[in-house]
Amino acid sequence: MRDILELRNVTKSFAGHGILPSKRTVYKAVNNVSFTIQKDTIFGLVGESGCGKTTLARSILLLDPPTEGEILYNNIPLTGLSRKKLLPYRMKMQIVFQDPHSALNPKMSIYKSMREGLVNRHYPKARIKERIEELLELVGITPSHMHRFPHEFSGGQKQRIVIARALSMEPELLVLDEPVSNLDVSIQAQIINLLLDLKGKISLTYLFISHDLNLVSYLCDRIGVMSRGRVVELADTEDIMSNPVHPYTLKLFSSSPGKMGTDTGRKGHPVNPPEGYSFSETRNTGKDTFSLVSFKNSHMVGCYEK
């Protein structure tokens, strides 16, 4: 299968405290992350808040370009491209944010909100209305409601509209940053079904960011677990569910609520790291010895060289 997105040693750092450049600390929100996403799959990124999931997503979309590392889209490096040259790729990668209430401009009718993007990409004017109707229909919103304002819709409906807006650019990759965590459980299911349906109708690849392991394990083909800016485990869903390796993954799994007796095997037991490596930094060499090591075939685990 073809890789649609490849991350090579992506690092995003922010300046920390200190006025003098020599004393200024550097905080690495995303630290040396590498992985690939294959076309037409769903890649899940899991981790606690503050672990760098959203920063990574913004880096991938070059909203906040990474400080170091490369991002390749269909094998074309995006980092270093000028704004103008980046534009066509921007359209191919769209994002859906967590909170649908703040993602839509309350003063604009949803028709206007959706029109903006289409106008900017010089979509034929005569067809804009038709296209918006088509998109709304696709996500299950009555097209005749398009002149309504965001407050007239419920949370789930707003999230549908946000998804429709992202789709108006005809993207290939959709980054979903916790798209359902602000919604009720029953509405979550509706949105998740919608995402799966859309994938069946249009060729789409998802990068799905969430802290909900139940959901990610249901939806995704491959999962990356993030902790403190690093990917600590990377594996196909079946592998990681049946055999979580990294201590942090184990911790996440055991604290996931509602272990309703169906998944006793999921708690797992502590697993030894691959030969010559350890899960915690044993000595401070001043060098970064962290890397992703193959545990079993494509099941990767992050550990430190001994």
Next chain:
Amino acid sequence: MELTIKDLDVSFIQGDREAHALRGINLTVGKGEIHSLVGESGSGKTVTSTCIMGLLPSPPVRINKGEIFLDDINLLSLSEEDQRKIRGMKIAMVFQEPAKYLNPTLKIGVQITESLILHLGMSKTAAEEKALDILTTVGLGGGKRILHSYPHELSGGMKQRAMIAIAISCNPLFLIADEPTTALDVTLQEQILELIMDLRNKLSMGTLFISHDLRVVHDISDRISVIYAGKIVENSSKTELFAHPMHPYSRLLLKSIPDAEKRGTRLVTIPGKVPDAENIPPGCAFHPRCPFAEDICKIEEPEMKEYQEGHSAACHFCGTGKIQ
């Protein structure tokens, strides 16, 4: 202490519009019991909790009928003065977003000691010592540093712990936790849930735990009530509810939870949304969304009936074998 809500019926009035938020809630939370109230947003969970606390302003709120008893005190008939003595002292509440309910301009220490000084008449120094104790109880053993921190200096989980510390400072007999973990991560969520269970064991407080997520409730509750459109539709012990849910709504809620086991299948959804409190459908309020609805559901409102000991539900077809 035992909390009993009897036939509580509450409306919001605005001009000639009336939103019927609660339509006869019956609920009993025993001593030392964690009772969960589960439902979608807009179903009346928070109205119930704020009504117990006496925090609903009237107008626009009108309590049509019903009583709330804490042991033998009728909370709804108390004067504002007496209510204030109960609030914080006997019943305490933890809110959903700690960041919103802590005063950003006051140090945590001041916010905890405030109620100690007010309710228990402690001196400032004694209150501070007690506050340190409480902080250790809730797992914020950072000593004086925490007392002198402002809310913005604490992380989300620490803020929620501080909220709980404020809530339990006067040794309340009853705790209301209104979605205390919704804004938190899974790992923090687990810690807060453990803390609430821990406090129940230590202080034998009755707890009303409000949530929209059945998975969270599964770990913590003794009993569960499912609320829909201002009415309780099912009430049962936790194990019973998860093993044999009766009401179609509870069954669908349980089925809509995503899980690795369900990979490759479509999730079960509940079509539509919770009815507007201004416009509740006649008959069984759930009938427009119910896959089992028949003509009788549109006309007649089902009564709450006990089908097994301690397990009751309000549906015409419960126990008939029709709901599969």
